[in-house]
Amino acid sequence: MQTEHTIAGIRAALAPRRKQGERIGFVPTMGALHEGHAALIRRARNECDVVAVSIFVNPTQFGPQEDFERYPRTLEADCALCEHEGVNVLFCPSASIMYPEGYATYVAVERLSEPLCGRSRPGHFRGVATVVLKLFNIVAPDVAYFGWKDAQQLILIRRMTEDLNLPIEIVGVETVREPDGLAMSSRNRYLDPESRRRAPALYEALLQARRAFEQEGVTDCSALAQQIRNHIAQHTGGRIDYVEIVSLDQLQPLTSVQKGNTLIALAVHLGGARLIDNIRL
Amino acid sequence: MQTEHTIAGIRAALAPRRKQGERIGFVPTMGALHEGHAALIRRARNECDVVAVSIFVNPTQFGPQEDFERYPRTLEADCALCEHEGVNVLFCPSASIMYPEGYATYVAVERLSEPLCGRSRPGHFRGVATVVLKLFNIVAPDVAYFGWKDAQQLILIRRMTEDLNLPIEIVGVETVREPDGLAMSSRNRYLDPESRRRAPALYEALLQARRAFEQEGVTDCSALAQQIRNHIAQHTGGRIDYVEIVSLDQLQPLTSVQKGNTLIALAVHLGGARLIDNIRL
Numbered sequence A, B: 001m002q003t004e005h006t007i008a009g010i011r012a013a014l015a016p017r018r019k020q021g022e023r024i025g026f027v028p029t030m031g032a033l034h035e036g037h038a039a040l041i042r043r044a045r046n047e048c049d050v051v052a053v054s055i056f057v058n059p060t061q062f063g064p065q066e067d068f069e070r071y072p073r074t075l076e077a078d079c080a081l082c083e084h085e086g087v088n089v090l091f092c093p094s095a096s097i098m099y100p101e102g103y104a105t106y107v108a109v110e111r112l113s114e115p116l117c118g119r120s121r122p123g124h125f126r127g128v129a130t131v132v133l134k135l136f137n138i139v140a141p142d143v144a145y146f147g148w149k150d151a152q153q154l155i156l157i158r159r160m161t162e163d164l165n166l167p168i169e170i171v172g173v174e175t176v177r178e179p180d181g182l183a184m185s186s187r188n189r190y191l192d193p194e195s196r197r198r199a200p201a202l203y204e205a206l207l208q209a210r211r212a213f214e215q216e217g218v219t220d221c222s223a224l225a226q227q228i229r230n231h232i233a234q235h236t237g238g239r240i241d242y243v244e245i246v247s248l249d250q251l252q253p254l255t256s257v258q259k260g261n262t263l264i265a266l267a268v269h270l271g272g273a274r275l276i277d278n279i280r281l
Helices: A007-019 A035-047 A075-084 A124-139 A148-163 A186-190 A193-198 A201-214 A221-236 B007-019 B035-047 B075-084 B124-139 B148-163 B186-190 B193-198 B201-214 B221-236
Strands: A002-004 A024-029 A050-055 A089-091 A105-109 A143-147 A169-173 A239-247 A262-270 A273-280 B002-004 B024-029 B050-055 B089-091 B105-109 B143-147 B169-173 B239-247 B262-270 B273-280
Touching (some): A007 A124, A105 A124, A193 A221, A201 A262, A201 A273, A221 A262, B035 B075, B201 B221, B201 B273
Parallel strands (some): B024 B050, B143 B169
Antiparallel strands (some): A262 A273
16 A cells, blocks of 8 residues: 655555556545445445545544544554555645645535535535535546445535536445444543443434334424434433435425435534434434 | 537546547636737647637626626637637536535635735625636646736636646746737726726836836835826826735735745726736836
8 A cells, every 4th residue: 555645645656556447446535444344445445446444533624623633633544554455556635735824725515505504514525625626636536435424415516516517427425334224433532431322323224214114104304303302312311403205306305205315414412422314304 | 629518528638638648738717818828829729739719708707796796708710719719619618517406615815815806896806716726627727827917816827736736737828918008908808998098007007017127116005006196197087906016926015125926916897897907116
């Protein structure tokens, strides 16, 4: 595995392979890699000739009160995971390479960046869209892989890629979960033991809602959302940021489930962590 | 000359030439082509193997009270000029191809989009940056040509290209002028005959300021700006939008001329047209 820290370096590493017509798969990450990232890398490995991974804790997607400083940095373990999964090129730029002095350009994806996590994290998706566009332009992949865990991010990146006419395929990969159902996340390590024990209730609540829809025919979104809120309140004691049922394509609130176009998404503050999860109907 | 109206069409036209390692030069325009555009095309012709020109009157860079509807559309003459200048591929997309339903992504270049024309045309440079980024992604040129006439646009596009890590060289080409000094512009045709007669006073005022700096050693920006305003008021009767003296790199107001880093820019409403011009010291 080749590790590059500069833009010229990663470009030089990939240029000859692109020239030979090899298909380049890209997995952008903020490091602190877990099995969810490994699933993205394996999918890229299966579908592409070359797999590039980036590790960059992107300052522009963190709010001033958020966890940029304490976000886990585990570079040594990350490199081992990438090596083990057969990554060809690892790109680890510094913040000053990505955002040099005088940096001024930001990408906004209207509407899709506003609901759900956008409400409590203003500016977050602007930072995400900007860094992903930059990484796309640097790596110039044929295909890029994102987890469904961050559903809003995936949907927004797809929109941006289409809107900006980038010749890149965006692939969504299913959320990887712990054996007890908790969605894997770099932020799970913020959980104290008691909160970690309670955290699977988020996914249980989502599964309950799916059962209510599929088996009992409940289609009323406010009823489903209330059921989810109740379950989370009863079983976690966490502070609910949001539980919302929206259309998958536009992220607009639904009153009634639209089969095949419904996303139930939630964010809950629990024992030092802000956890998100979602399910599609 | 090959003319394409779809994104797939222009990509297919350029892909084989790119594959052969040919250098692609790109001149984005809004049509109503004049000698200024011809100068951009000739420069591209001299420096590249392939010249692509786009003609697209971009709705997102016009304000609601601006001249989008009446902006001159002279496609037949434009095609003839392109043909005559040796353009290889002409890209003429529709608005619905560039901004399909659900379009949501916009690019903002902070600071550089705010002063000068940005003040009286809010949203203008957001529209410019967005459409240029899209065209860059569609055409994927090696080099793109912009006129110094639109100095703020050129500086902002350079910043965007660098910030977003686009592998594209941005070339600025000197303003082409009528024999009496008026900067060529598609909007000059809005001028009634009397205003057209007076319009060269804008450039005269800029040249006077240059002489005052170079020959009389005047470096005080407010004195130079006042001299320009006086000349324009006396000789045109136009309504001055702005006369500003700013740094060339940051477009920040200067109190004293910085040799090699000074832009004097102005915008004046004159007989149905809003004219802009500038000079560098």
